[in-house]
Amino acid sequence: MTILGKANRMHAPVDLADIAADVMARIRARAPRVHCITNTVAQNYTANMLLAAGAVPSMTIAPEEVLTFVASANALLVNLGTFDAERRSAIEVALGAVDAARMPWVLDPVFIDSSPGRAQCARELLAHAPSVVRLNPTEFAPLFGGDPAGEAAARVAQACSTVVALTGSVDIVTDGARHVAIANGDPLMGLVTAMGCAGSALLCAALAVETDAWLAAVAAIAALDVAGEVAARTARGPGSFASAIIDALHTLDGATLRARIKVS
16 A cells, blocks of 8 residues: 555544644644744735734844744744845754754745755755645655655655655645645635735644644644635625635634535
């Protein structure tokens, strides 16, 4: 039996819907703080998405305070969307705090397919053992080599001892032993700047309350995708959708997840 075949018998859709609902409820109850070193164009939207989910965002990259901010956070997002010297320095300091505290963190290697220097940095960051690597298919080859088709993502996750969350028209989440495909979402999600960045931050919030990184990733991605479907019902276009998905995430409940989740 393949890796994927074994994993698909572990959780029924209703189980994953209930798990996602439980993780979202824990975020609301515990209000974890997520420190985000992220794309400059994503900061405001990411903060609003985290607040809607019940988490607390912080964003500083100032050298005199980033260490204390990260050390007192519950999870860290490292997003390479803005690859300036100040952020590169902040990432180095932040990961020192993460390593010391064994804090969960997410690597979002944005646009590494467009920049060899950025890709090399992302490969070096893998040595700090990210809890989850969230990326799209074009970013997979520069980071891991090869094509993400078939069981490649599962093999990489197993080799790197991480969870790979491969986003696209169908989102794939694998830790090498477990694998799920999430077929929710709406095309409008691809027309809103920072949607993916905010999704990675939400994944951090889930990691802050769920120690099983694979379950945390499934929960966060499913929740955002289902919220996207709910928002699309009333949105008139990308502008209204950007606000509607924040509202949908804020009010997302177990009944909605159970009714809409599409996993295999």
